Amino acid sequence: DAGVIQSPRHEVTEMGQEVTLRCKPISGHDYLFWYRQTMMRGLELLIYFNNNVPIDDSGMPEDRFSAKMPNASFSTLKIQPSEPRDSAVYFCASSLYRASDDQPQHFGDGTRLSIL
Amino acid sequence: GQNIDQPTEMTATEGAIVQINCTYQTSGFNGLFWYQQHAGEAPTFLSYNVLDGLEEKGRFSSFLSRSKGYSYLLLKELQMKDSASYLCAVDTDKLIFGTGTRLQVFP
Numbered sequence: 001d002a003g004v005i006q007s008p009r010h011e012v013t014e015m016g017q018e019v020t021l022r023c024k025p026i027s028g029h030d031y032l033f034w035y036r037q038t039m040m041r042g043l044e045l046l047i048y049f050n051n052n053v054p055i056d057d058s059g060m061p062e063d064r065f066s067a068k069m070p071n072a073s074f075s076t077l078k079i080q081p082s083e084p085r086d087s088a089v090y091f092c093a094s095s096l097y098r099a100s101d102d103q104p105q106h107f108g109d110g111t112r113l114s115i116l
Numbered sequence: 117g118q119n120i121d122q123p124t125e126m127t128a129t130e131g132a133i134v135q136i137n138c139t140y141q142t143s144g145f146n147g148l149f150w151y152q153q154h155a156g157e158a159p160t161f162l163s164y165n166v167l168d169g170l171e172e173k174g175r176f177s178s179f180l181s182r183s184k185g186y187s188y189l190l191l192k193e194l195q196m197k198d199s200a201s202y203l204c205a206v207d208t209d210k211l212i213f214g215t216g217t218r219l220q221v222f223p
Contacts, residue, residue, distance in 0.1 A: 033211075042215035043159070043203060056210055091158060099146060099164075099207040107158035 002026075004108035006092050012114045018080040021111045024073055025094030033105060034067055034077050035091040043091070049075065050098070082115045089113070118142045120214035122204050127220045128194055136189045136217045138204030146207040150178050150189045153216065154200045162189070162202075194221050 005024040013019060025032045033048040047057040052069045060067070064083070069075040079086055089110045096103040119141045128134040140148070147166040151159040165171055165180035165187060177190040189202055201216040 043205075043213040045210050045212075048210065098209075099149075099211065104149065104161035104164065105211070107160070109158050 004092055004094050004106055006090075006108035006111050008111060009109065010112045010114075012116065013082060014116050015083055016081045018078065019082045019086075019113065019115075021077040021090050021092075021113070023075045023077070023092030023108060025075070025092070026106055027073065029094035029096050029106075031095045031098055031105075032069060032075050033093040033095075034075070035093065035107075037089045037091060037110070038087075046077070084115045087113055087115050118206075118208065118212045120204055120206060120212060122202075122214040122217045124215070125218045125220070127222065130194055130196060130221055130223050132194050133190065133192050134194060134219065136191070136202050136204075136219065138187045138189075138214060140185050140187070140204070140206050140214075142206050142208050142212060144208035145182065146209065148178075148180055148187050149205040149207065149211065150176075150187075151203040151205060151213075152200050153203060159203055191219075196221050196223065 007022045030051050034046040035043050037043045046059045047067045048055055049069045067077045089112050091107050091110045093105040093107045095105040121139045149164050150162040152162050153159040163178040165178050168181055170177055170179045175192045180187045199221045201218045203216045204214040205211045
């Protein structure tokens with residue numbers, strides 16, 4: 001099993017630019033989660049999908065952030081325009097069920113985003 | 117509101133036992149997860165508690181008291197590779213994570 005695949009691993013860009021983060025979940029997983037991790041706020045859920053449908057986007061900071069899941073094997077998180085305070089590590093995770101111990105969320109390696 | 121508290125940092129000696137506490141006040145509770153995260157890496161699942169009591173998995177055990185809003189992760193026979201951050205997460209229909217406890221194990 002290839003695990004959750006995220007790209008790019010690192011992104012450095014100037015403020016005002018559009019940033020697109022990509023995620024390929026584990027095949028067969030029905031749930032996909034986007035998280036953001038910073039030193040100050042820890043790991044925060046931004047949005048999650050079930051069967052490609054957004055279920056809870058209450059963690060999305062503002063209208064500059066958007067997420068899509070056009071099919072079961074691909075999701076994007078887009079920031080437009082980007083700001084320095086968006087600098088963080090963004091994780092994608094997937095799971096078969098929403099929460100259980102025998103099928104927990106599996107995290108990708110994350111995208112380390114730096115906005116200058 | 118949602119509030120999950122963990123100590124920021126802990127230190128321990130190789131071969132020792134360490135207990136990492138987590139207290140929570142959340143609107144809703146379905147279960148509690150513990151994840152391990154090495155620096156620069158992704159979180160990995162350790163344990164999941166739904167009912168009160170102790171769950172043991174090898175060197176790691178996790179305890180839950182729902183009435184007290186309290187959990188702990190117990191690590192026995194500490195090894196250098198256990199140096200990592202340990203994240204407590206409450207399932208309230210979505211996972212709410214604490215800011216994590218950074219554990220350093222010294223020889």
